[in-house]
Amino acid sequence: MLTINLIREKKEFVIERLKVKNFKAEEIIDKILELDTSRREIQSKTDFLQSEMNRISKEIGTLMKNGNKAEAEAAREKTYSLKEEIKTLSGKLIPIDNDLKTEIVRLPNLPHESVPDGFGADDNVTVKQGGVIPQLHETALPHWELIKKYDIIDFDLGIKLTGAGFPVYKGKGAKLERALVSFFLDEGEKAGYTEIMPPIMVNEDSGFGTGQLPDKEGQMYHATPDNFYLIPTAEVPVTNIYRDVILTADELPKKNMAYTPCFRREAGSWGADVRGLNRLHQFDKVEIVRIAHPDHSYESLNEMVSHVENLVSKLGLPYRILRLCGGDMSFTSALTYDFEVWSAAQKRWLEVSSVSNFESFQANRLKCRFKEKGGKQTRLVHTLNGSALALPRIVAALLENNQTESGIKIPAVLVPYTGFDTIG
RNA sequence: GGAGAGGUGGCAGAGUGGUCGAUUGCGGCGGUCUCGAAAACCGUUGUUCGCCUUCCGGCGAACCGGGGGUUCGAAUCCCCCCCUCUCCGCCA
The missing domain is CATH 3.30.930.10 (Bira Bifunctional Protein; Domain 2)
Structure with a gap:
């Protein structure tokens, strides 16, 4: 399969090259790029939220160790909504990843520049x-x-x-x-x-x-x-x-x-x-x-x-x-x-x-x-x-x-x- | 087919809920020493994704067979699957 980077950076080139294989790639590529964009968007958001989550969890660990129960409990309260948010976001990511893979796997390899045009x-x-x-x-x-x-x-x-x-x-x-x-x-x-x-x-x-x-x-x-x-x-x-x-x-x-x-x-x-x-x-x-x-x-x-x-x-x-x-x-x-x-x-x-x-x-x-x-x-x-x-x-x-x-x-x-x- | 044990970084092998991507050893890489090498000593050492960066790189996330679950927090607890090893049976 083609790498997502290539498709992202050289969209027009990929489309042109695939024409030599008589393959119309435009539609698939547009879909791929769309999925890729939302994938990265969601990834960035979940990464950020997850890092918040990790920070609080560590805090709780420290508070518990010091016997500071009340503060630990307060910190735990904060995690509930975060946890929910992360779950929703990463739930969205799964079908997007799957779709992205199914689409990208449909694209044939690019022909080398020496490949002659032709149908059969x-x-x-x-x-x-x-x-x-x-x-x-x-x-x-x-x-x-x-x-x-x-x-x-x-x-x-x-x-x-x-x-x-x-x-x-x-x-x-x-x-x-x-x-x-x-x-x-x-x-x-x-x-x-x-x-x-x-x-x-x-x-x-x-x-x-x-x-x-x-x-x-x-x-x-x-x-x-x-x-x-x-x-x-x-x-x-x-x-x-x-x-x-x-x-x-x-x-x-x-x-x-x-x-x-x-x-x-x-x-x-x-x-x-x-x-x-x-x-x-x-x-x-x-x-x-x-x-x-x-x-x-x-x-x-x-x-x-x-x-x-x-x-x-x-x-x-x-x-x-x-x-x-x-x-x-x-x-x-x-x-x-x-x-x-x-x-x-x-x-x-x-x-x-x-x-x-x-x-x-x-x-x-x-x-x-x-x-x-x-x-x-x-x-x-x-x-x-x-x-x-x-x-x-x-x-x-x-x-x-x-x-x-x-x-x-x-x-x-x-x-x-x-x-x-x-x-x- | 029956019974049991186990899957952790290139390899070996710790780790049974809280800075663990993970002690340690070996190997690899770089250096000191040497005419050179060995030994010794010092340092370093995975992958993927995201964001930032002109390069070097920096920050964040994920990965301890695979997938799901419990939890604020999982290599560690629970469930399912896969695989490997040992013994017995069968057998080219």
Whole structure:
């Protein structure tokens, strides 16, 4: 969430910036400022009254100690009306605080100045394209046929066990999945990320911290008896490690990564182009997360983009990097780069990674701050994360792009992990 | 699941109604001493909100797991919730 100070001091700027995200903020901001004004007014009054109250209470304490009962009783008389007044005032404060929070949480993050205007995917800007788009033979198949042909991923079995969107990986399919996870983690380790194995269920506070709750609860699986949520991405548990934490500047940036399964209900998002591995309820992903100094977070973002680019290059996949336009960005992000790989049989680009800087938007929810060495003031950190990488669409592209008449070729970098170089 | 104990500042650990944001120790930071370091000694040491201040900062309020209550006054008393630990049972 945005800080109240920013809204207070740069109202017009906030409204202008949010227009890039096609968000009309004026009305909400006016309401916020109104609530903020009355909140501060009431706060000042109650603080003053409370301080009077504290003074008299201490006086009574002293009088009692000295055995001065009559004066103590007289002083006590004075407190009754004060007490009533404080109660009334602070009673007003509660709904105002609540309203203020509900309103402020509705405002999306401000887009970075480099974010292009636009409404949807068509307005995203391709900043780079790499790799070579392969020409497939006449009888080339889409991955949902290939997985049946070689019996490596079984959707029907997943339906039997759980439901649609929960594939079962078998034999070389399972091995390939495990190989990719290991490859991604090893590359992350080389790049200086510390591996984390977090819980894959989180509580409500964690869901709020990274911005999934309260709005996107319908997108998460909810274990109701204990009120836990299955994570939609490792971003949630890993970033929440730093909830309610004050770091020192020399600890930054924190670089963590985690492999986890991810669970998404994808309510209402099924339609065309979601066959096979293109969209699932459960999938595997390695996520990289950084907690950065606000003055250097965009250097971090660039490093993360390079890291992801390195991964898709090593896998030999044709890719492109997009800078998302305001209309296509997430609620929480300030700047997002999407990575897409070419899926040769489907003849389309598939999103395999999204790398974002959230600046202080999540940090403000998380209350993750830092201090300069020897400094007194706390400042909010910047948080960033990116997929490095999400597996299913990588698998889809690998299978389709590398298919030959005699089987599917495994990229050389993965062979040490799979132990085989062909699925056939 | 049954029984018990407990949640206090970065950590350890006092505090059972009246200047307690909280004794003390450790750690951290600054200094004295030293060629330098260690030791010793001295000083300092949380967060959030509000008001004031050009900076430094000052004043006030709140925070002792969370929420409510009693009281002029709560870390201390009462109620609800959450969590942790120990023992027993079950068990990957």
